[in-house]
Amino acid sequence: xxxxxxMEGPVxxxxxxxxxxxxxxxxxxxxxLFWYVQYPGEGLQLLLKATKADDKGSNKGFEATYRKExxxxxxxxxxVQVSDSAVYFCALKYRGIKAAGNxxxxxGGTRVLVKP
Amino acid sequence: xxxVIQSPRHEVTEMGQEVTLRCKPISGHDYLFWYRQxxxxxxxxxxYFNNNVPIDDSGMPEDRFSAKMPNASFSTLKIxxSEPRDSAVYFCASSLVRLxxxxxxxxxxxxxxxxx
Numbered sequence: 262x263x264x265x266x267x268m269e270g271p272v273x274x275x276x277x278x279x280x281x282x283x284x285x286x287x288x289x290x291x292x293x294l295f296w297y298v299q300y301p302g303e304g305l306q307l308l309l310k311a312t313k314a315d316d317k318g319s320n321k322g323f324e325a326t327y328r329k330e331x332x333x334x335x336x337x338x339x340x341v342q343v344s345d346s347a348v349y350f351c352a353l354k355y356r357g358i359k360a361a362g363n364x365x366x367x368x369g370g371t372r373v374l375v376k377p
Numbered sequence: 378x379x380x381v382i383q384s385p386r387h388e389v390t391e392m393g394q395e396v397t398l399r400c401k402p403i404s405g406h407d408y409l410f411w412y413r414q415x416x417x418x419x420x421x422x423x424x425y426f427n428n429n430v431p432i433d434d435s436g437m438p439e440d441r442f443s444a445k446m447p448n449a450s451f452s453t454l455k456i457x458x459s460e461p462r463d464s465a466v467y468f469c470a471s472s473l474v475r476l477x478x479x480x481x482x483x484x485x486x487x488x489x490x491x492x493x
Contacts, residue, residue, distance in 0.1 A: 295480050304381065304468055304484030305420075312479075350420065354480040364433065365480055369419040 263288045265351050265368035273374045274341055282336040282371045284325075284351035292353040294318075294327055294334040295365070299348040308336075308349070341375045348372045379403070381485035383469050389491045395457040398488045401450055402471030410482060411444055411454050412468040420468075426452065427474070459492045466490070 268283040286294065293312045297305040309318035314329035325336045334351060351368040382401040390396055402409050410425040424434040429446045437444070441460070446452040456463055466489050470482040 293480050302486065304470070304486050305482075306484065307481050310480060352480070364422055364425070365482065366422075367420040 263292070263353060263366045265353055265366055267349075267351050267368035267371050269369070270348075270372035271374055272371060273376065276343060276375055276377055277340045278375075280336075280338045280341045280345070280373065282349055282351075282373070284334045284336065284368060286332050286334065286351075286353050288332075288353055288355075290355065291329070292355050294325070295352040295354070296323070296325055296334070296336050297350040297352060297367070299350065299370070301347070305350060341373075343375050343377055346373060346375045381469055381471050381483055383467075383485035383488050385488055386486065387489045387491075389493065390459055391493050392460055393458045394492075395455065396459045396463075396490060396492075398454040398467050398469075398490070400452045400454070400469030400485060402452070402469070403483055404450065406471035406473055406483070407449070408472040408474060408482075409446060409452050410470040410472075411452070412470065412484075414466040414468060414487070415464075423454070456490075459490075461492045464490055464492050 264287045266285050295310045296308040298308045299305045309320040311318040311327040314327055317326045323338045325334050348370045350370045352365045354365050384399045407428050411423040412420050413423055414420045423436045424444045425432055426446045444454045466487040468484050468487045470484045472482045
């Protein structure tokens with residue numbers, strides 16, 4: 262079946278440090294890939310996405326590139342801020358409009374703590 | 378704009394009691410999803426609806442769990458009888474069909490359930 266594996270946290274960084282969160286997936290075919298972020302006390306919200314190989318998703322200084330050859334979608338940010346402290350979830354979904362396909366499969370989440 | 382509204386935010390109950398979680402999706406959204414988040418299993422999709430009709434309930438753990446969507450603006454997730462292993466954060470999410478097809482869901486803040 263489909264699955265998403267993320268690096269375990271917590272990841273603790275200092276402000277302005279470089280952040281990488283690894284994400285790999287197992288799936289048949291070519292899914293769309295996503296990063297969602299969950300700030301403390303809030304629900305998840307979409308951070309960025311990529312729908313095909315070599316696509317790069319970006320938002321709020323975060324980037325992730327869809328790598329089909331390594332089945333990966335690692336999240337990166339060059340200079341983190343305290344406000345980036347959150348839990349980050351990698352997820353996949355098959356494209357298409359079949360109702361049965363409208364499911365996101367999430368990784369376990371990676372907690373990131375940025376200290377001033 | 379109001380987002381997805383869930384209630385209660387926190388619920389503490391004793392084993393064997395009935396628990397009802399409520400969700401009001403974003404007005405106009407035609408997809409509604411119930412997710413459960415635990416430390417052990419991460420974020421799991423329990424059930425989702427399209428136009429108030431359950432499409433996939435394969436994630437519902439057992440017969441103690443039931444979900445309904447009597448109209449486009451309200452859904453419930455019921456656990457009867459509750460057990461300590463049901464302790465988790467339950468998220469409701471909604472989306473439009475075109476956004477759900479692209480993987481963009483809008484999450485509520487979650488209902489944290491503790492079963493003693």
